[in-house]
Amino acid sequence: MESLIHGVEGFMYPNEIELQWSILIVLYPYITGLVAGAFILASLERVFKVEEVRPTYRLALLTALAFLLVAPLPLQLHLGHPERAFEMFLTPHTTSAMAMFGFVYLWYLMVVLVVEIWLDYRKEIVLMARRSTGVMRQMYRAMALWSDNISERSLQIDDKVGRFITIVGIPSAFLLHGYVGFIFGSVKANPWWSTTLMPVVFLFSAMVSGIALVMLVYMVASWRRGTPIDMRCLDTIARYLLYTFIIDFALEMLDLVHRIYEADESFKSLDFMVHTQLYVPHIVIQIVLGTILPIALLGLVQLVRLREGIRKGLYATAGLLTLIGIFAMRWNVVIGGQLFSKSFLGYTTYKLDFATREGLLPAIIFLILPFLILWVLVKLLPPWEREEPAA
């Protein structure tokens, strides 16, 4: 704590010197965004009948689930009293965006994602229960809720309900991440956060990051399994990534231009911050490397005919840069919003520790964990195209 005072430049209100929301709170919108984005990609196939992305449909759903399960963990670890967190569900304060988010999250996890995945996989679960023995058999039977009915009629119902859930799921995914944006965008005390655009920007950046993630997971999974990548699918995903990215970039630039043109009381303070402490994460990583460069790479593929190998390389590079860029965006929102004083007269610094409760180490663990969960989910519920004929 002693070193905090030395990290202060100009004047901060005394209580402001310590940053309140750490890297764990950066992870929260990042991970939630990946969930919403992956789900929206999945619904492209299901609702909008974009047949090309079919190979990634189930993979996208499982990815969304794996990340959604991890999403509340960094929040829990950050709380001063994690053991009281459940009060948010028992005695929610209805005017609090944060309290209502708990319900949006639960709705999305339990009603949308789990039910949709279950309906989509029900037939396979039953078949796997029939095929396997011992513990695995019991587990698959439990997963099928001890039903053995895979008649034509029941599958039709599954499909119908599944479609309905997906249709409900799209606004829910929008709600999920738009809401995260609202949690920040509605804080009038903080001019860096307080903008009506915040939920919309969060939503589109969520779609961008989720699509990029599923694209990369699909490429890596195909490589690991030694199966060829469906280039029609990959090209389509990359095209959608480009479109959403352009919208996202336009919105972010609109926000920026608006701030510069209006130049309200907070502008000088924020402008100084962007040109000093936030220069590398904001200008260099988020805007140049994380947005303009991937858009250029993805755009290049649209303009020039390139060989398959080169396209794959470009997609992988663009995808990685996108994930880094969106992480930087979350960082700049959450951390950047706390670096300046609400008096607009000074700045503090954020010191990231390594192996502490809110340090870099737990953050890295929370970023690896969803991939482990995804690995288990993929083993349990293989998302690949049905290879064997139905029994």
Place this chain on the structure above:
Amino acid sequence: MGIDRREFLKGTGKFILLTSAAALAWDSLIAGRPEAAPNYNLQDHWWGFTIDIEKCIGCGSCVRACKTENDVLLEPYYFRTWVERYHVPKGDIEHPEVDSPNGGYDGFPPRYKPGDGSKNFFVPKLCNHCAHSPCTQVCPVGATFDSPDGVILVDKTYCIGCRYCVQACPYGCRFIDPRTMTVDKCSLCYHRITKGLTTACCETCPTGARMLGDLKNPKDPIHEFLRTHKVQVLKPQMATGAKAYYNGLDGSVR
């Protein structure tokens, strides 16, 4: 010797009911009683605060009294009230120089020379006990709340330590107490004012720059003060219904 189903249910039911009753009783035992204030009626009061900048000498008595009275940590990042020193060179209200060494706890070492053409004054700060408080609005569990007599309070046994309220306060009046990992802020010395006393900071202010006022009491001098002074609240554009009224508030103060 067999127990029939009815008896079993009766017994279990009693057991469950009694256990939960015991748990409740234990909880209230642990929580202790609120201090008795038999003559205090919540509905009869609406607390506000006045600060006369022209009277503040920057002695820091209020900061010290507050920390002592309310057991606030002595480190320079935790303040329920603090004092800022403003130095406005050549009347340039856009670019004031502000400092608040240790929140004003030790007073202010001399820094500016008299007669340099600047404007200098002290601004004591504390929770504004806003009528439309953004901190209360965002609390996810309702641990921070508006009491009916116009004071913003925190239930520390309920706060989950999410820090959303700290972000939402435009005035920087909240902090997390590392001993309890819950939020802390000015309670307007609620334990004192409900017994007819004034706050610790008002009690010790040697110049009477800080005054507690009951806006519902027609005989309270606060009405005369508000009528005869040109008062302003901090950051009026935030529209929080702040109830800390400043006399002599300069345009440079934020």
